Amino acid sequence: MTPSFSLALTGSGGAGVMTAGQLLLDAAALAGRYGLMARSFGPQIRGGEAAALLRLARRPVECPDDDYDLLVALDWGNIERFADELPLAAGAVIIADPGQGGVPEVIATQAGRIHEIAISQLARDIPGGRPNMVALGIAAALADVPGGAVETRVRQALARHGDESVAAAIACLAAGRAAALEVTGHGDPPSAAPSEDTVDAGAPGPHLDRWVLNGNEATGFGALAAGVRFCAAYPITPATEILEWLAGRLPRVGGRLVQAEDELASINMCIGASFGGVPALTATAGPGLSLMIESLGLAVAAEVPLVVANVMRGGPSTGIPTKSEQTDLNIAVYGLHGEAPHVVVAPTGVGDCAPTAAWAVSLAETLQTPVILLSDQALGQTRTIVDPPGGELARAGRRRYVARHDDSTETYRRYAMTADGISPMSCPGLPGGQYTADGLTHTEHGIPSTRAEDHVGQLDKRRRKLEEYDYGPLWGDLHGAGDIAVITWGSATQPVREACQRAEACGLAVRLVALRLLSPVPASELEAALGGVRACLVVEHNHSGQLYRHLRAWTELPHPTLAWHRPGPLPLRPGEILGALQGLHAQLEAAA
Amino acid sequence: MSAAAVLKPKDYKSATRPVWCPGCGDFGVLNALTKALAGLGLAPEQVAVISGIGCSSRLPAYTSVYGFHGVHGRALPVATGLAVARPELTVIATGGDGDGFSIGGNHFLHACRRNANLTYLIMDNAVYGMTKGQASPTSAPDWAGSKLTPNGPGIAAFRPLEIALSAGAGFIARGFSGDPNGLARQLAEAISYPGFAFLQVLSPCITYRPEQMEYKALVSAGFEPLADRNEAFRRLLTDDGFTTGVLFRAPVAAPAPADARQAAGDEAAALDALAREFTAARLRGDGGYEP
Numbered sequence: 041m042t043p044s045f046s047l048a049l050t051g052s053g054g055a056g057v058m059t060a061g062q063l064l065l066d067a068a069a070l071a072g073r074y075g076l077m078a079r080s081f082g083p084q085i086r087g088g089e090a091a092a093l094l095r096l097a098r099r100p101v102e103c104p105d106d107d108y109d110l111l112v113a114l115d116w117g118n119i120e121r122f123a124d125e126l127p128l129a130a131g132a133v134i135i136a137d138p139g140q141g142g143v144p145e146v147i148a149t150q151a152g153r154i155h156e157i158a159i160s161q162l163a164r165d166i167p168g169g170r171p172n173m174v175a176l177g178i179a180a181a182l183a184d185v186p187g188g189a190v191e192t193r194v195r196q197a198l199a200r201h202g203d204e205s206v207a208a209a210i211a212c213l214a215a216g217r218a219a220a221l222e223v224t225g226h227g228d229p230p231s232a233a234p235s236e237d238t239v240d241a242g243a244p245g246p247h248l249d250r251w252v253l254n255g256n257e258a259t260g261f262g263a264l265a266a267g268v269r270f271c272a273a274y275p276i277t278p279a280t281e282i283l284e285w286l287a288g289r290l291p292r293v294g295g296r297l298v299q300a301e302d303e304l305a306s307i308n309m310c311i312g313a314s315f316g317g318v319p320a321l322t323a324t325a326g327p328g329l330s331l332m333i334e335s336l337g338l339a340v341a342a343e344v345p346l347v348v349a350n351v352m353r354g355g356p357s358t359g360i361p362t363k364s365e366q367t368d369l370n371i372a373v374y375g376l377h378g379e380a381p382h383v384v385v386a387p388t389g390v391g392d393c394a395p396t397a398a399w400a401v402s403l404a405e406t407l408q409t410p411v412i413l414l415s416d417q418a419l420g421q422t423r424t425i426v427d428p429p430g431g432e433l434a435r436a437g438r439r440r441y442v443a444r445h446d447d448s449t450e451t452y453r454r455y456a457m458t459a460d461g462i463s464p465m466s467c468p469g470l471p472g473g474q475y476t477a478d479g480l481t482h483t484e485h486g487i488p489s490t491r492a493e494d495h496v497g498q499l500d501k502r503r504r505k506l507e508e509y510d511y512g513p514l515w516g517d518l519h520g521a522g523d524i525a526v527i528t529w530g531s532a533t534q535p536v537r538e539a540c541q542r543a544e545a546c547g548l549a550v551r552l553v554a555l556r557l558l559s560p561v562p563a564s565e566l567e568a569a570l571g572g573v574r575a576c577l578v579v580e581h582n583h584s585g586q587l588y589r590h591l592r593a594w595t596e597l598p599h600p601t602l603a604w605h606r607p608g609p610l611p612l613r614p615g616e617i618l619g620a621l622q623g624l625h626a627q628l629e630a631a632a
Numbered sequence: 633m634s635a636a637a638v639l640k641p642k643d644y645k646s647a648t649r650p651v652w653c654p655g656c657g658d659f660g661v662l663n664a665l666t667k668a669l670a671g672l673g674l675a676p677e678q679v680a681v682i683s684g685i686g687c688s689s690r691l692p693a694y695t696s697v698y699g700f701h702g703v704h705g706r707a708l709p710v711a712t713g714l715a716v717a718r719p720e721l722t723v724i725a726t727g728g729d730g731d732g733f734s735i736g737g738n739h740f741l742h743a744c745r746r747n748a749n750l751t752y753l754i755m756d757n758a759v760y761g762m763t764k765g766q767a768s769p770t771s772a773p774d775w776a777g778s779k780l781t782p783n784g785p786g787i788a789a790f791r792p793l794e795i796a797l798s799a800g801a802g803f804i805a806r807g808f809s810g811d812p813n814g815l816a817r818q819l820a821e822a823i824s825y826p827g828f829a830f831l832q833v834l835s836p837c838i839t840y841r842p843e844q845m846e847y848k849a850l851v852s853a854g855f856e857p858l859a860d861r862n863e864a865f866r867r868l869l870t871d872d873g874f875t876t877g878v879l880f881r882a883p884v885a886a887p888a889p890a891d892a893r894q895a896a897g898d899e900a901a902a903l904d905a906l907a908r909e910f911t912a913a914r915l916r917g918d919g920g921y922e923p
Binding site for chain 1: 646647648675676677678679680682690692693695696697698699700701702703705706708709710711712713714715716717718720721738739741742746899902903905906907910911912913915916
C-alpha cells in the first residue's frame with residue numbers, strides 16, 4: 041500500500057486554484073515527494089468551476105486514491121458538479137471560508153470535519169495578497185509539504201512579477217499556514233505519514249532529476265527523441281498540449297509544425313511529410329481520429345510510417361472532452377475500412393508516455409505503417425512527478441532506404457515481396473527510387489492492379505510484416521506471480537497496480553499483465569504470461585469491455601475470465617478494483 | 633537516368649498506359665507537364681506529383697517522377713506536408729474539379745492562404761468522370777446531363793479564379809489542354825513561382841460532356857498578368873470562363889509559412905536540454921542546474 045495524502049482545491053474560474061495546486065505539487069517535488077495533480081473542469085473547458093485534485097506520497101503514485109483527506113474551498117460556486125469527483129475520507133478536513141456562505145449540503149453531509157478560515161479576508165489584509173496563495177499556505181501545512189519548499193517554488197514562479205508580488209505571496213502563505221495549524225490544532229497535521237524522509241527545500245539531490253510533467257508533454261518528448269521532425273496540428277481537447285509542446289520544441293531540433301485547417305488535412309500533411317522521408321506525428325482525440333480514419337487506411341495501403349497520438353476522452357460524439365475514458369480501442373483497431381492491419385500501442389502511465397511514444401515512432405518507421413498511440417485525458421493532463429525513463433529513447437527504428445535495385449534498368453519495386461514483409465523503401469530526392477505511392481491495390485512496383493495475385497500478395501505482405509516482427513519485452517508489463525491475474529491497459533494500469541499491491545497486503549497474490557501492445561495482439565506472449573493462472577479479471581475504463589472482447593477474438597483466456605469495466609467520467613479508483621479482485625477470489629473459494 | 637544528362641519530355645513519362653478515354657483532355661495536360669519539367673531541367677527524383685481521386689488524379693503514375701495517389705480530396709494536404717518538410721523539392725498537386733473544389737474545397741481555401749511553395753494544377757471538366765458523369769462544382773446549374781440531377785444541379789457553379797483570388801493565392805492562371813505548348817509555358821511559370829501557384833486547366837471530358845469539344849473555339853488568350861488584386865477582380869467581371877493566361881501574379885510573394893527551424897546543431901545536446909526542462913530542478917529559485 042502507498043501511504044499518501046490527497047487533497048482538493050476548489051474555486052470558480054479565475055480564483056487561481058490551478059496555480060495554487062501546481063505550485064504545491066512542484067514544491068512537493070522539490071521536497072522529494074512523488075505525486076500528481078489532475079485538473080477538473082466542467083464541460084465548458086474554459087471558465088466555470090475548477091478543482092485541482094492532488095495526491096502526494098513518498099513512493100511513486102500515478103493514480104488518484106479512493107478519496108480525499110483535505111478539501112480547501114476558495115468558494116463554493118457550483119460545487120455540486122464536482123461532488124461525485126470529491127469523495128471525502130472519513131475524518132477528512134474541510135476548510136471553508138465563512139465569507140462564501142454555508143457549506144453546501146453535498147459536502148456537509150460527507151464525513152468530514154469542517155473548519156472555517158476567512159481565506160478572502162486574510163488575503164485582503166495583506167497588500168497585494170491573493171486568496172489562492174492563502175489557500176496554498178493552508179494546503180501545504182495540512183499536507184505536510186515543507187514551508188521552505190513552497191516558498192522556494194513561489195519565489196521562483198513569481199520572480200518576474202517583482203519583489204512586491206513575491207513578498208505579498210510569501211505573507212499569504214504564512215497567514216494560511218498559521219490559520220490552518222490553528223483551526224486544526226497545532227502540529228497535528230492529518231497526514232499520517234511522518235516527514236523525517238523529507239528533503240530540505242530545494243537541496244541538491246537525485247530527486248531533483250525527477251520529471252514533473254503531464255503525459256501529453258511526455259508523449260511529445262518521446263516522439264521527438266525517437267526522431268519525429270514534422271507535426272501537423274489541429275487543436276482538440278485533451279490532446280492539444282502535445283501539439284503545443286511540439287510547436288515550441290520541434291524547431292530546436294530542425295523540425296517543423298504546421299497548423300492544419302482540419303484533421304483531414306493534418307493526417308494527410310503527416311502522410312506527405314513522411315512520404316518525403318521525415319518522421320511525422322499528429323495528435324488528436326476521438327472526433328479527430330474519426331476524421332483521420334480514411335487516410336490512416338491510405339497510410340496502411342501505401343505503407344507510410346506515421347504516429348497518431350489519440351488522447352481519449354468520454355464519447356461518443358462530442359461526449360465529455362475534459363474527462364477520461366478508454367473508449368477508442370475499437371475504432372483504433374477496427375475502424376479502418378477494408379482489411380488494414382496496423383499497430384496500436386498504449387502507455388501504461390504518465391511515466392511510460394515518453395518511452396511508449398518513442399516505441400511507437402520506432403515501430404512505425406521500422407514497419408512502414410501507421411501506429412496509433414492510445415493515451416487518454418487522465419494520462420495526458422495529469423501533472424505527475426515521475427522517475428525519468430531509464431531506457432534509451434533515441435531512434436531505435438529507422439527506415440532502410442534502398443535507392444536503386446541491383447538491376448538498375450528495372451523500375452523501382454517499392455512494394456517488393458520480402459520474407460519479413462518489409463519492402464525496400466525510397467524517398468523523393470533519391471535517384472532511381474521513383475515510384476508512385478498508391479491507395480489503390482497495386483503491384484510490387486506500385487502500379488494500380490485488380491489482379492488477385494497482387495491483391496492477396498500485398499494483403500499477405502502487410503499482415504506478415506506485423507505478425508512476424510519481434511516486438512520484444514515492451515509488449516507488456518508484468519508484475520507478481522499469483523494465480524489470479526488482472527489484464528489491463530493504458531491509464532487503468534495504475535489503479536490496477538495499486539489494487540494488486542493492496543490485495544498482496546491482504547494476502548491475496550495477484551499477477552498483473554498490462555498490455556502496451558494492443559494490436560496485433562501479442563497472443564503467445566500473453567498466453568505464456570498467464571501460464572498457471574486459474575482465474576482472470578480484465579479491467580478497463582469504458583462501458584463495453586473493449587479490451588476484453590478484443591482479447592477474446594484473438595487469444596484464449598483462462599477460464600473463468602471476468603470483464604470488469606465502467607465508463608468515465610469518474611476516474612478508476614484502486615478500491616473498487618480491489619473489490620472486484622476480492623469478489624473473484626471469493627467466487628473461486630466458493631467453487632473450490 | 634542521370635540528372636546531368638539533358639532530359640526530354642518523354643523521359644518524364646512512365647511506361648504505364650493511362651486509363652483515360654481516347655480524346656480526354658488530360659493527355660494534353662500530361663504532355664504539357666512533361667514538357668514543362670524538361671524545359672525547367674528538373675531532375676525527376678527532385679519532383680513529386682501528388683493527387684487525390686478521379687480520372688485526372690491518375691496522372692502521377694504516368695510520370696517518371698515521385699508520385700503519390702492518395703484519397704479523394706486530400707491532394708493539397710499531402711502536397712503541403714511534403715513541401716513544408718522538404719522545401720528543396722518541386723511539389724505539384726493535381727486532380728480534378730470534384731476532387732479539388734468539392735470534397736477538397738476547404739483545403740483549396742487554406743492552401744491559397746498558407747502559400748506553401750507548391751503548384752496546384754486542376755484539370756477542370758465540370759463533371760465527375762470516374763463515376764460516370766455526375767455534376768461537379770463547376771457544372772452549370774442547369775446542366776441536366778446526369779441521372780443524379782436530372783433537372784441540373786440547381787446551384788451556382790464554383791468560380792475557382794475568384795475564390796483563389798479572395799483566399800489570397802499569389803499566382804492564378806487558366807490554361808487549356810488543347811494548347812500543350814502554351815500550357816507548358818504556363819506550368820513552367822507556375823512551378824517557378826516561389827509560393828502557392830494555382831492553375832485551372834480546361835480539360836474536356838468528351839465522354840460525358842461531348843459539347844466540350846467546342847472548347848477549342850471558345851478559349852481565347854486574354855489574361856495579362858496583373859499585380860493588383862482589385863484589378864484582377866475587375867478583370868474577372870468580364871470573364872466568360874474561357875479566357876486563358878496568367879490572371880494574377882503577386883509582385884512580392886505573400887509570406888510563406890514561418891520557418892522557425894534552428895540550424896541543425898548537436899541533436900543529442902538539444903534533446904538533453906529539452907529533458908532538463910522537465911526536471912524538478914528547474915522549479916528551484918537559484919536558476920542553476922548541475923546534472
